[in-house]
Amino acid sequence: MEKEQIKTPRFLLSEDEIKGRIKIMADEINHDYQGKDVTAICILKGGMVFFTDLIRFLKMPLRCEFLATSSYGNDKKSSGEVKLTMDTKYPLEGKHVLVVEDIVDSGLTLSYILALLKARNPASVKLCSLLFKPASLKRDLTVDYVGFKIGNEFVVGYGLDYAGLYRNLPYVGVLEE
Numbered sequence: 754m755e756k757e758q759i760k761t762p763r764f765l766l767s768e769d770e771i772k773g774r775i776k777i778m779a780d781e782i783n784h785d786y787q788g789k790d791v792t793a794i795c796i797l798k799g800g801m802v803f804f805t806d807l808i809r810f811l812k813m814p815l816r817c818e819f820l821a822t823s824s825y826g827n828d829k830k831s832s833g834e835v836k837l838t839m840d841t842k843y844p845l846e847g848k849h850v851l852v853v854e855d856i857v858d859s860g861l862t863l864s865y866i867l868a869l870l871k872a873r874n875p876a877s878v879k880l881c882s883l884l885f886k887p888a889s890l891k892r893d894l895t896v897d898y899v900g901f902k903i904g905n906e907f908v909v910g911y912g913l914d915y916a917g918l919y920r921n922l923p924y925v926g927v928l929e930e
Contacts, residue, residue, distance in 0.1 A: 759918065760928065760929070761926075762908075762909050762910060762919065762922070762926025762927055762928050762929075763926055763927040763928075763929055764924060764926050765903070765906070765908060765924070765925045765926050765927050766901060766911075766924060766925040767924050768911075768923040768924050771806075771883070771900070771911060771924070771925065772806065774900045774901065775803070775806050775807050775810065775883075775900065776810055778807065778881065778898050778900060779807055779810030779811055780810075781898060782807075782811060782851065782881065782898060783810075783811060783812050783813065785879075786811075786813050786849060786851075787813070788813075789813060789849050790813065790814040790815075790816070790848070790849065791811070791813050791814070791815050791816070791848075791849050791850075791851050792815075792816045792817075792818055792841075792843070792845060792848045792849065792850050792851070792875075793807075793808060793811070793815055793816070793817055793818065793850075793851045793853055794818045794819070794820050794841060794850060794851070794852050794853065794870070795817065795818070795819050795820070795853050796820055796821070796822065796852065796853065796854045796855070796862075796866065797819055797820065797821040797839065798821065798912070798914070798920070799854075799855035799856065799912050799913050799914065799920075800853050800854050800855045800883075800912060801912050802855075802911050802912035802920070803853065803855055803883040803900075803911065803912055804817075804853045807853060807881070816843060816848075818841040818842060818843060819839060819841070820837070820839060820840060820841055820866065821837070821838040821839035822835050822836060822837055822838060822862050822865070822866065823835070823836045823838050835861060835862050835865040835866075837869070844873070845870060845873040845874070845875045846873060846874045846875065847874065847875065847876050848875050848876055849875065849876050849877045849879075850870060850875045850876075850877065850878045850879070851879050851880075851881055852866065852867070852870065852878065852879070852880045852881065853881045853882075854880065854881070854882040854883075855882070855883055855884065855911075855912050855913050856882060856883065856884040856885070856886065856908070856913060857880075857882045857884070857885045857886065857890070857894065857896050858886050858889045858890075859889055859890065859891045859892070860890045860891055860892035860893075860894045861891060861892060863880065863892070863894055864892040864894065867880070867894070879897040879898070880894070880895065880896050880897050880898070881896075881897065881898035882896050882898070882899060882900065883900040883901065883911070884900060884901055884902075884903055884908065884913075884925070885899045885900075885901070885902050885903070886902075886903055886904070886905060887902055888904065888905050889905055906927040906928075907927065907928050908925050908926065908927055908928070909922065909925070909926055909927075909928045910922030910923070910924050910925045910926050911923065911924060911925050913925065915928050
């Protein structure tokens with residue numbers, strides 16, 4: 754098997770920019786959920802870095818849950834077919850749910866996830882995403898908390914990957930052809 758060529762992504766967002774924006778997002782979430790218990794659901798694997806940094810700033814009683822899907826494989830575009838590969842453990846009925854995602858791209862995966870979660874009768878469901886690509890959106894979605902709006906580039910780092918690589922970068926970069 755030939756060794757895969759690792760490219761250096763073009764720099765887009767610094768670690769400091771990301772951490773500063775997360776603090777501002779957490780302040781908004783703390784205000785909106787004041788006096789409420791929240792179930793925060795991390796969408797794996799991409800959302801793990803953002804999720805762990807975000808929840809450190811949240812001040813309300815918080816239960817952490819994890820959900821995993823697959824729609825990309827080793828490609829740079831979603832296949833359009835979403836598979837649930839890991840589900841939450843605790844019931845969501847009557848709970849305030851905050852879905853934490855790394856990036857909202859086409860919205861296909863999140864539409865599937867949100868429909869799944871809303872069928873469980875939570876008190877509320879809000880969506881928090883570090884990155885949002887409005888030009889790529891193919892579904893009508895409301896992203897309640899947005900870190901950064903970006904263009905249509907394929908981004909990696911800070912939890913986002915390509916073929917399992919680049920998740921460990923402390924910044925967000927653009928992976929070019």
